[in-house]
Amino acid sequence: MSAPLTLDEVVAIDVHTHVHGSACDGEHRIDPSMEKFYEYFGADKVIPTVDTVAEHYRERKMMAVTFTVDSETISGKPPVPSNEEIAELAANHGDVLIPFGTVDPHFGTAAVRRVERLVEMGMKGFKFHPNVQAFYPNDRSFYPIYEAIEAAGVPALFHTGHTGVGANQRGGDGIRLKYSNPMFLDDVAVDFPDLTIIGAHPAFPWQDEAISVALHKPNFYIDLSGWSPKYFSDNLVRYANSLLKTKVMFGSDYPMITPDKWMADFELVGFKDEVKPLIFKENAMRVLGLTGPVDGAASGQAE
Numbered sequence: 310m311s312a313p314l315t316l317d318e319v320v321a322i323d324v325h326t327h328v329h330g331s332a333c334d335g336e337h338r339i340d341p342s343m344e345k346f347y348e349y350f351g352a353d354k355v356i357p358t359v360d361t362v363a364e365h366y367r368e369r370k371m372m373a374v375t376f377t378v379d380s381e382t383i384s385g386k387p388p389v390p391s392n393e394e395i396a397e398l399a400a401n402h403g404d405v406l407i408p409f410g411t412v413d414p415h416f417g418t419a420a421v422r423r424v425e426r427l428v429e430m431g432m433k434g435f436k437f438h439p440n441v442q443a444f445y446p447n448d449r450s451f452y453p454i455y456e457a458i459e460a461a462g463v464p465a466l467f468h469t470g471h472t473g474v475g476a477n478q479r480g481g482d483g484i485r486l487k488y489s490n491p492m493f494l495d496d497v498a499v500d501f502p503d504l505t506i507i508g509a510h511p512a513f514p515w516q517d518e519a520i521s522v523a524l525h526k527p528n529f530y531i532d533l534s535g536w537s538p539k540y541f542s543d544n545l546v547r548y549a550n551s552l553l554k555t556k557v558m559f560g561s562d563y564p565m566i567t568p569d570k571w572m573a574d575f576e577l578v579g580f581k582d583e584v585k586p587l588i589f590k591e592n593a594m595r596v597l598g599l600t601g602p603v604d605g606a607a608s609g610q611a612e
Contacts, residue, residue, distance in 0.1 A: 325534035325560030470512030534560025
């Protein structure tokens with residue numbers, strides 16, 4: 310095991326990684342439902358556990374936000390690994406891992422209580438995947454969950470845009486894309502102005518909508534995971550270099566895209582040298598509460 314990192318040694322913070330494997334599963338087999346997902350990304354079929362993700366990032370002097378997704382109502386299966394396992398094991402890797410919890414929004418008041426319990430266990434935020442969990446984020450029946458997250462003072466991260474889950478499968482394997490238009494999060498940002506909201510991924514085909522929300526709502530941020538930077542729209546690069554330079558963050562979507570590949574491709578795109586430290590580390594430090602506020606939020610004119 311590599312030596313623990315100090316925050317000063319950290320070169321980047323990846324705000325979007327997944328754990329798919331449990332330490333309790335000695336064989337670490339890929340769930341058959343995930344096979345097509347790996348194939349869609351052309352990713353090596355590694356099964357990341359909390360421990361292996363921690364070591365992968367510690368070797369690279371990076372920190373990582375990591376999570377799974379609870380869609381038990383839709384899938385009929387509890388998340389693997391469990392929230393409890395992620396919280397317990399991530400506590401052993403506090404130098405590199407920032408654990409986010411996940412709750413099935415359809416569990417109602419039970420989901421609210423679960424948010425409160427997971428915060429007590431050390432979860433630093435919460436991940437939602439509206440496509441997989443089959444819900445509109447601005448449905449007011451889910452607002453008590455956001456109230457609990459807002460009260461805890463931690464971020465809520467929502468998948469936005471296209472998803473590789475169900476891609477190229479018959480009927481999209483039941484996955485509906487409509488739930489992940491970032492404009493639904495505009496309502497959430499209005500109704501919960503003190504809730505930090507992260508819209509995950511360049512939100513194809515609604516990238517400009519996500520840019521607009523980030524420009525308009527001070528509590529809305531964009532993570533750049535799930536797409537190689539070489540596929541970023543010109544508009545996203547333009548705004549990330551100017552008005553949104555403090556509102557976008559590095560994310561890979563590991564293991565589907567490795568941080569090595571993402572960062573190599575990032576260098577092929579026209580990001581300004583003075584913006585790179587913000588994207589790689591400083592914006593995430595602020596959003597995740599690892600440092601104080603940064604001046605220079607969206608204002609002025611795009612360059």
